[in-house]
Amino acid sequence: MTSPDTDETAPDRKSAGFKDRTRLAAAREQLLSAATPHERTERLSLIPADGRALAETVTSPTAVPGYERAAMDGWAVRARDTFGSSDRSPGLLRVADAEPQTAPETAVGPDSAVRVHTGSELPEGADAVVMIEHADKVGDDLEVFDAVTEGENVAPVGEDVSEDQQLFEPGHRLRPSDLGLLKSVGVDRVTAYERPTVGVIPTGEELVQDDPGPGEVIETNGLTVSQLVERWGGVPTYRNVVTDDEAALRAAIQRDLTKDIVVTTGGSSVGERDLIPEVVDELGEVLVHGVALKPGHPVALGIVEETPVVMLPGYPVAAIINAVQFLRPLVKYLGHFPDDAPPTTEAVLSRKIPSEPGVRTFARVKLDDVAEADETDPDRATATPTRASGSGVLSSVALADGWVAVPEEREGFDEGETVAVEHWEWSA
Amino acid sequence: MTSPDTDETAPDRKSAGFKDRTRLAAAREQLLSAATPHERTERLSLIPADGRALAETVTSPTAVPGYERAAMDGWAVRARDTFGSSDRSPGLLRVADAEPQTAPETAVGPDSAVRVHTGSELPEGADAVVMIEHADKVGDDLEVFDAVTEGENVAPVGEDVSEDQQLFEPGHRLRPSDLGLLKSVGVDRVTAYERPTVGVIPTGEELVQDDPGPGEVIETNGLTVSQLVERWGGVPTYRNVVTDDEAALRAAIQRDLTKDIVVTTGGSSVGERDLIPEVVDELGEVLVHGVALKPGHPVALGIVEETPVVMLPGYPVAAIINAVQFLRPLVKYLGHFPDDAPPTTEAVLSRKIPSEPGVRTFARVKLDDVAEADETDPDRATATPTRASGSGVLSSVALADGWVAVPEEREGFDEGETVAVEHWEWSA
Known part of the structure; x- marks a missing residue:
């Protein structure tokens, strides 16, 4: 039903029917502290895990890179063999292998050099790379115009990730680059929390799905709230409209107690057709009824058999504002998602x-x-x-x-x- | 392949190989002006249309509400019959119908009142609503304590949306509340642009999908970029790794010319293994090679048979930064999405x-x-x-x-x- 939200149409009477109105932050706190995050998890491969909240601490089973590698195109050498080399007085090394390979097989001995490219495994015996621009190959010899120090132009083992490094904690919401990082260390499945489930129940005897007659209104709140839940990371079930009848409302709420959250739209105020807070009070407990926010104060928050029930007002603007204020943090909290503020x-x-x-x-x-x-x-x-x-x-x-x-x-x-x-x- | 991005490892040589580097904004402009948004559209019902770009102007086929309705619980009356009513001198009306209905059948005649609730159709003959708190029913009489003016507590026809009102223009990206608005006016299908398609081709002879040996690296850029494309509204096709071979690269790019965009990762610099700009230049045109951004300057942008090709560097950070700078606006542009900056x-x-x-x-x-x-x-x-x-x-x-x-x-x-x-x- 369309709850009268007198916020804007009759400012002089705006508290009519509400004994007092809870401040927004306090109301949200009451709702969240009465709710308990679920503990259902599932194993997922990386692509389906995008956007999901991790349910485990992920540590790297391996170092990346797992070997020393050249950070530049050039020549793998022993740094000490280049000491003193300069433009005016080039050092002279022997070319042991002139063909760059991903995993060079030729070792670097004293006064020798092996060609590498960026990312090549550093050949055995080498400890530095002379950049390609700093050397000239002349026959089997290599003229070196710049000295390098030990480790120069070499990416060490574990430069990106060290073995056993902790990468993510439970509750981290995975993003595309996180998937890349997980894949890079050989982790191709993760344990994530299941997305929280939300039963969305539009109510109101005047609501129809299409072709409204006199006094009838097309249902929109349930659709909008369902898609918001989807965007926030939850799994909505968009129910059929329930009319303003206590037994019907009770049955609808009870059916969705298998969900993590129940949301109703309409009938949350204090008028004679506003039955939902009463029904929730019978089945469980109404925590808050009436919040000091505008527009949309006639919202109610309750809990039935450990399932939080968010009772949104029927006016569309009021429904959306309250959904963002109460349902969004609840979906985040129950789903173990970080509770980021909207951008x-x-x-x-x-x-x-x-x-x-x-x-x-x-x-x-x-x-x-x-x-x-x-x-x-x-x-x-x-x-x-x-x-x-x-x-x-x-x-x-x-x-x-x-x-x-x-x-x-x-x-x-x-x-x-x-x-x-x-x-x-x-x-x- | 892992392109050497010398940005950070050798600042003194960072322009090596690049004659000049285009400024970021100019490079993006060159890319976008060479590209043409596709014109493929599809009809979608509302839920699948969430997040999609409209391909049509949507005007409302109907007014919402389609009838005058009570904005408050109360009594429908003729305003003139309440003139002079006050707490001290209540007006007296006859109760014509005391049962509130969604579409009251009883008309309001002179000096009579019909009970309505918020959202009820205004009964015939009435032009205002006295709030429930401002009247007392005494038997068949109604004492009125406050005068109302014509239209008071009445929501007019078209209060929310008027008939033929333009709601959305082409290119608007639909959000949950938009779906509600469309449904409220009886629009249950829309014409949207198809999501732009993106072929994602990771390249590099050192890349493997798992279990890297010496000199080998696990492919991650293609995965990350594909999931980014997905988030930006595109449809990625994540291809297998292509090795550093001109014929293989050519074939891979040509295969994906059926896509709206081709993206490669790796091999975009100026080293001897950086073959992709050459291949693109043979097949079409390289627009930009080397951009004044850091880290990640060795990016290249081209066009082949009207398909833009974004050649991302192989270093992961460089790939991601360039994907956001070039691929994201390209996906938005080709898909007719608003080009919002990242939050x-x-x-x-x-x-x-x-x-x-x-x-x-x-x-x-x-x-x-x-x-x-x-x-x-x-x-x-x-x-x-x-x-x-x-x-x-x-x-x-x-x-x-x-x-x-x-x-x-x-x-x-x-x-x-x-x-x-x-x-x-x-x-x-």
């Missing part, structure tokens, strides 16, 4: 954002087209608050580039202030 | 970053654990440059949180300066 863009406000002290306020903004050109240009983007008035206006979110969160301590932001615009939908 | 985090440097003027320098950094706590705390994160010395050290990228790009105009950044740390692997 932000710094921008200058083109118009003031008003807010009420004590209430975390989310103002949707459009960013102007930041000149592509050159990232050396430090010009800030400009953020313009959208003029949307209602928390029911989905287009005001979908057509915005992000939002600015005004902290409880402030009374809005002034025109010209630099603010951080949060991109709540990015996948990070 | 950044502002952080304070704990140590200086040196750089050479005229060269775009990428310094890998670790970010300290930013205190989760409260995002109202404006404390900046601290960025510490990693002490990695070589562009071959993959662990220096995989174990970093991001990098700082030093513009050509600067000689490094000082300790204590605020810098933007780029998260090159995030999916945005």
